[in-house]
Structure formats: C-alpha cells, structure tokens
Amino acid sequence: MAQAALKDQSRLNRWKTLLVSLGQPKTGFMLIFGFAAGLPYALLLGTLYAWLTDAEVDVETMGVFSLIGLAYAFKFLWSPALDRVDVPLLRRLGKRKQWIVTAQLLLGAILVVLSLLNPLTALGWFSLLAGIGAFASATQDVVIDAWRVDVADEKATIDILSTVYQMGYRIAALVGGALALFMAERLGWPAVYATMGAILLVVGFAGLFAPDAERSDEALADERANLSLLRQPGQLNPRVRAWALGAVGLLWGWALVTVLVFMIRSLNSDPTARPDSTAFVSQMGPLIVIATVVLPGAIAAWLESMRKRGRHVLTQSVPMRGGFDTALDHGYRALILPLAEIIGRLRWAAVLVIALVLTYRITDAIWGSFAYPFYLGELEYTKDEVAIASKFFGVGALLLGLALGGALLTIIGRMTTLTLGALIAALTNLLYADLAIGGARMQAASDMIGFTWLTTQFGADERLSKLMLTIGMENIAVGIAGAAFVAYLSSIVAKGYSAVQYALLSSLTLLVGTLGRPALGQMIEERGYYDVFILTTLIGLFAVVLCIIEWVRIARSGRADNAPPPEPEGFPAE
Structure with a gap:
C-alpha cells in the first residue's frame, strides 16, 4: 500500500511539474520560436519551388536555386561567432534575443519583398533575397537552440522546451506547406508570401518581450x-x-x-x-x-x-x-x-563513416527540391491535391515511419534497421519512376490493397489515391531510415563532443545531395523524371553497400549494437 501511494504521489508530482512548465512564459515563447524556425525553412526550401513551377521557371534553374540550402549545411561554421559577437546597438535585448529578433524581422521583410517580385523576370534578386533568408534562417536555428538551453530551469525544463519547440516547428511545416498551397490556389503566391512575411514580422516584435538569460x-x-x-x-x-x-x-x-x-x-x-x-x-x-x-x-x-x-x-x-x-x-x-x-x-574507419554519412540520405535529399515541380508541373495535380497528399497524409505517414523505426531499433537492432532503412528508401524511388510513366503499377497496387476504395470514401479520386499511396510509402521508408540514422549518428559521436560532432555530421548529410541538385535539374530537363528516379535508386543502393560494410566493421570490433556513445580520450570536453 505504501509503495502504491508513493507511486501515485510521484505520478501526481510529474503531472504538476508538466502543468507548471506549460504555464511558464518561456514555454509559450519556445512554441513561437519553434514556429518561427520552421516557417522560413518550409517556405524557402519547399513551397517556394511550387511558386517557381507556377511561374514556369525551368527545372534546371530550380536545381541551381536550391543551392541556397547549403546555408543549413554549413551553419556550424559561423555558429561559434554567434556566441561572442554582438549586433550593433541591440546587445541590450539580450545575448540570444539580439540575434533571434534580428533574424525574424529580416526574414519577415524578405518574405514581404519576395511577394512583390516576379520570380521569372527578377530571378537574380529573387535568388539573392532567398539566399540571405536561408542564411538568416540557419542563423536563427543556431541561436534558438542556444536560447533554449540558456533559459531552461526547474520549472521550464529542457525536456519540455525541446518538445514544445518541435510542436511549433511541425505546426510551421503545415502552415508553410499545406496552408500555403491552399492559399495560393485561391489568392495567388504574392498574397501567400506577404501574409507569411507579416506573420514573421509580428513574431519578431513579440520576441522583444521574450525572457532571455545570460550564461551562468x-x-x-x-x-x-x-x-x-x-x-x-x-x-x-x-x-x-x-x-x-x-x-x-x-x-x-x-x-x-x-x-x-x-x-x-x-x-x-x-x-x-x-x-x-x-x-x-x-x-x-x-x-x-x-x-x-x-x-x-x-x-x-x-x-x-x-x-x-x-x-x-x-x-x-x-x-x-x-x-x-x-x-x-x-x-x-x-x-x-x-x-x-x-x-x-x-x-581509417572514419573514411567509411564519413562516406556513409555523405550518402545515406542522398536519395531523398537530392530530389526533394523537385517534388513540387514533379507533382504540379509534370503530373499536373492541383495545389489542393498536393497539399492533401504531401502535407497531411504524407506527414502522418512520416510519423508512422518514425514510430516503426523506433520499434525496429529495439527489435532487430541498430545496424539491421539502418541497412533496411537505406534499402527501402532507395527502392521507393522506383514508385515515383512508375508515376513518371503513367503510374499504372501504382494504380493497380492501390486498387488491389483497397486503398483506392478507402480514399474515395473521403472524396479522393483514383488518380489522387495513387499519389497518396506513393508519397505514403516513401515517407514511411524515410521515417524508418531517419530514426535509424539519428540512432547511428548518436552512437558514433563522443560524449564530450556530442553536440558539435552531431551537428557537423548531420550537416554533411545535406552536402552531396544539395550539390547534386543542379545536375539533377539539368538531367530532368534533358531526359525526364523516369531516368532521374532510376539514377537516385542506384545511388541509394550504394549507401546500402556502405551500411553492410559498416555493419561488418562494428561486428568485428566486438562493440555491441546498442552500445552507448564512446568517451573521448585526451581532449578537453565540451
């Protein structure tokens, strides 16, 4: 009885801690900052390509344009300076807030100015502003991460703040993706980006009232x-x-x-x-x-x-x-x-590890910028249909994939899941290859498993059903691969350098895919999407081979598949 009473009291205390944390102003601002971090990423590296497609910008140019994503891949280069350099005249806002507010106001202004430009006739200015926006967004991500650590305390705990941040980020992905597509179908792209810019300007001014904390x-x-x-x-x-x-x-x-x-x-x-x-x-x-x-x-x-x-x-x-x-x-x-x-x-195993990191996510990283041109331009779906299939249904499938990935890590082990994730993520490119030549096989599969019947009960047609099935299967595969990859990266970094090494390695996952997009855009223009999806499948199979080699290396080293990160030797810790 006494033990049961103690457990009940402990559970009650945890609920009280949660309610106290959620009631803190810091938690509310964390939600807003998470939203502010996710919105420009969705608008500049995703939804913007739907606008470029409507403006009839060629796919090769979009591939070059997508190089602005390198700002996120290289943000670790200037992140140390953000801890020690102050924005002129704004230092009194706080060590972190001076950068957060500046980035948010700059991003809001950039989105508003983009709404006034024609991407086809003013592509130079358009790309320059988008590039500056990507740099500001990547900078904001770094500083918000630091702000979260600085302001966390016994009431607004780091765990609660991190969870709330993810909630804000995911909400922004829906607003900058699905809602933006719905609005564009009815109001046009200038209205979408002007509205989103105004939202970020409001967030920036609201950030002036956020608490800040100097490092102790x-x-x-x-x-x-x-x-x-x-x-x-x-x-x-x-x-x-x-x-x-x-x-x-x-x-x-x-x-x-x-x-x-x-x-x-x-x-x-x-x-x-x-x-x-x-x-x-x-x-x-x-x-x-x-x-x-x-x-x-x-x-x-x-x-x-x-x-x-x-x-x-x-x-x-x-x-x-x-x-x-x-x-x-x-x-x-x-x-x-x-x-x-x-x-x-x-x-010498570092060569294998870095090669694996560079190639593991390349199949989805390299063609991600061409998803909207493929759906809207090549397949001629409407923006509403793409929003439903890619954002609502697709996000649900991704979450399911992440959950499956977490379960598989426990059931079959880290390296088995990592290899499986690489394989299925590569093979799902073949599903898109089928869509590129009409989608007869995907339509037959959708009909056979009853997916077409199910979706038609909610107002979808057969054509939308096969797109939803394709996106869903890919996102489940990407979710499994993503969960396994995060676990793998976490296992190879040293405890004393976990944050920096993880940031560095995760940045490298974007490098090759981003660099390859201009060539992929040219290939799409010259040979079409089918050949591109066959190529991305083959590239993904190369990552599978590297996974198998790494699996063998780890097995021979005698290290357990679920071993914790190693301790650094002979170095000052973080």
Missing part, C-alpha cells in the same frame, strides 16, 4: 577552464593550431565562394549562356567535397597524430594573450577539435 557564471567558468586546457602541457602548440584553423577556414571559404559564383553566373545570365550544371557538379563537386570534408579531415588526423606522438606540443602552460588567442582557442575547440577526436578514435 558556472558555465562561463567551465568554458574558460576548458579553453585553458588547450594551453596545458601535452596539447598542441597554439601556432600550429592557428595554421591548421586558417587552412581549414580557407578551404571552407573557397568552397562557399565557388558555389556562390556558380549560382550568380547561372541565375543572372541568359539560360543559353549559363554554365553547364552537370559539368560543374562532375568537375567541381568532388573538389568541393575534398575541400570541405577530406582535407579538413586529413588536417585533423595529422594534428591528432602529432599530439599523440608528442610533436609540436607544449612543454609548459602558456597563458592566453588578448582577443586573438581567445578567438583562436574558441574556433579550434568548436571546429577542429571535434573532428580531430572522431578521426583519431575511428582512424
């Missing part, structure tokens, strides 16, 4: 202590670290400038005179991957080798002297040290 004295002391560890005996000489950081910075800078120049030449020139997208991807794509992944990895590996061998290391403590030393240590600890740790720990 304890957190600042921990950070200073961790930075000081870099200048203790046995750590690399600051001069060597400075050269390494500078070299990596130049490599990343060259890659970003190369992509930016290609975008400007492609979007501001006559279509007949613009650079060849396929040639750019085939010639410069590998160089960009080498500059952003391979060479920084090699530099990190060299640094770790030097440290372990005792070369170029400090023999006595060296104090920091001024702002340059502080910036150097912050940059090295945020960008190089996590990479050096993971490569030093995995050694």
Whole structure:
C-alpha cells in the first residue's frame, strides 16, 4: 500500500511539474520560436519551388536555386561567432534575443519583398533575397537552440522546451506547406508570401518581450577552464593550431565562394549562356567535397597524430594573450577539435563513416527540391491535391515511419534497421519512376490493397489515391531510415563532443545531395523524371553497400549494437 501511494504521489508530482512548465512564459515563447524556425525553412526550401513551377521557371534553374540550402549545411561554421559577437546597438535585448529578433524581422521583410517580385523576370534578386533568408534562417536555428538551453530551469525544463519547440516547428511545416498551397490556389503566391512575411514580422516584435538569460557564471567558468586546457602541457602548440584553423577556414571559404559564383553566373545570365550544371557538379563537386570534408579531415588526423606522438606540443602552460588567442582557442575547440577526436578514435574507419554519412540520405535529399515541380508541373495535380497528399497524409505517414523505426531499433537492432532503412528508401524511388510513366503499377497496387476504395470514401479520386499511396510509402521508408540514422549518428559521436560532432555530421548529410541538385535539374530537363528516379535508386543502393560494410566493421570490433556513445580520450570536453 505504501509503495502504491508513493507511486501515485510521484505520478501526481510529474503531472504538476508538466502543468507548471506549460504555464511558464518561456514555454509559450519556445512554441513561437519553434514556429518561427520552421516557417522560413518550409517556405524557402519547399513551397517556394511550387511558386517557381507556377511561374514556369525551368527545372534546371530550380536545381541551381536550391543551392541556397547549403546555408543549413554549413551553419556550424559561423555558429561559434554567434556566441561572442554582438549586433550593433541591440546587445541590450539580450545575448540570444539580439540575434533571434534580428533574424525574424529580416526574414519577415524578405518574405514581404519576395511577394512583390516576379520570380521569372527578377530571378537574380529573387535568388539573392532567398539566399540571405536561408542564411538568416540557419542563423536563427543556431541561436534558438542556444536560447533554449540558456533559459531552461526547474520549472521550464529542457525536456519540455525541446518538445514544445518541435510542436511549433511541425505546426510551421503545415502552415508553410499545406496552408500555403491552399492559399495560393485561391489568392495567388504574392498574397501567400506577404501574409507569411507579416506573420514573421509580428513574431519578431513579440520576441522583444521574450525572457532571455545570460550564461551562468558556472558555465562561463567551465568554458574558460576548458579553453585553458588547450594551453596545458601535452596539447598542441597554439601556432600550429592557428595554421591548421586558417587552412581549414580557407578551404571552407573557397568552397562557399565557388558555389556562390556558380549560382550568380547561372541565375543572372541568359539560360543559353549559363554554365553547364552537370559539368560543374562532375568537375567541381568532388573538389568541393575534398575541400570541405577530406582535407579538413586529413588536417585533423595529422594534428591528432602529432599530439599523440608528442610533436609540436607544449612543454609548459602558456597563458592566453588578448582577443586573438581567445578567438583562436574558441574556433579550434568548436571546429577542429571535434573532428580531430572522431578521426583519431575511428582512424581509417572514419573514411567509411564519413562516406556513409555523405550518402545515406542522398536519395531523398537530392530530389526533394523537385517534388513540387514533379507533382504540379509534370503530373499536373492541383495545389489542393498536393497539399492533401504531401502535407497531411504524407506527414502522418512520416510519423508512422518514425514510430516503426523506433520499434525496429529495439527489435532487430541498430545496424539491421539502418541497412533496411537505406534499402527501402532507395527502392521507393522506383514508385515515383512508375508515376513518371503513367503510374499504372501504382494504380493497380492501390486498387488491389483497397486503398483506392478507402480514399474515395473521403472524396479522393483514383488518380489522387495513387499519389497518396506513393508519397505514403516513401515517407514511411524515410521515417524508418531517419530514426535509424539519428540512432547511428548518436552512437558514433563522443560524449564530450556530442553536440558539435552531431551537428557537423548531420550537416554533411545535406552536402552531396544539395550539390547534386543542379545536375539533377539539368538531367530532368534533358531526359525526364523516369531516368532521374532510376539514377537516385542506384545511388541509394550504394549507401546500402556502405551500411553492410559498416555493419561488418562494428561486428568485428566486438562493440555491441546498442552500445552507448564512446568517451573521448585526451581532449578537453565540451
């Protein structure tokens, strides 16, 4: 009886804690900030391509345009600066709010200005503003994540804030996706983007009243202590670290400038005179991957080798002297040290891991920007039909896939689920290939399993049924693959560097797919969607092969499939 009473009291206390958390102003603002983070992502990297399709912008140009998504892939590069650089005249708003409010107001203004432009006749300005918007959105994501950690306390707990953030983000995905398509069908795209811009402007002004929190004295002391560890005996000489950081910075800078120049030449020139997208991807794509992944990895590996061998290391403590030393240590600890740790720990297996990370999600990442052109332009569905199939039914299927993925991780294990997810995510591209040539097989499958009959009871027709079935099956596969991939990434990062390493690796998943979109757009223009879906299937099967090789490596290492993340060795922790 006493135990039962204690359990009841514990359960009651948890409910009280939940209600108190939900009643906190911080929780309400977290919901708003989650919405503000999800809305521009949906509008700039998804719904915008439906507008470009209606404006009759060619698919190859859309492929080049989609390179603005690299802002999200490279946001880890400038994230350390956001912790230490203040917006002029706005610092009094708070350490995080100064960036959050600025980004939200800028995004709102950009969406309003986009509503005044014709994407076909003013594509240069359109792409420039969208690129700035993607940069502001990626920056906002970084700062909102930091704000959530800073303001969390015993009442507004980090778990509740994280959950509420996801709720806001998902609501924004529906507003920026389904609602935007419904509105565009009736009011037109300018009205949609003007309305969404006005919403973000309101959110930005509301953000002025959000609470903010400076990092605690304890957190600042921990950070200073961790930075000081870099200048203790046995750590690399600051001069060597400075050269390494500078070299990596130049490599990343060259890659970003190369992509930016290609975008400007492609979007501001006559279509007949613009650079060849396929040639750019085939010639410069590998160089960009080498500059952003391979060479920084090699530099990190060299640094770790030097440290372990005792070369170029400090023999006595060296104090920091001024702002340059502080910036150097912050940059090295945020960008190089996590990479050096993971490569030093995995050694040659790091090549396999990075190859798997680069290719695992490529099948859905590379063609995602062409989904709306495919549905609206090629298959000629209405915006209402696409909203129902892709956003409402599709989101439900994705959630089902995530739930199935979580169950499979427990039942059959991490690597089995990872490999299965890669396989089915690749094979679902064949379903779209069938749609591209009429969809007879998908229609027959829908009829055979009774899906057509079921959907017609809710007002859908046979044609919409096969689209819903195709999107649903793909999203279930993507959900399973996504759940497995998150679990895999979480298993290979070190506990002391989990946040930075996870951000770095998850960013790499976008890199190859984003770089490949211009060439894919050109291929669609020249050969059609069917050949593209066959190609993306084959690319996905390459990821399956890498999964199997990684599975064998883990099995031979004797590490349990559900083992927790490893501890870093010889490095200052986060």
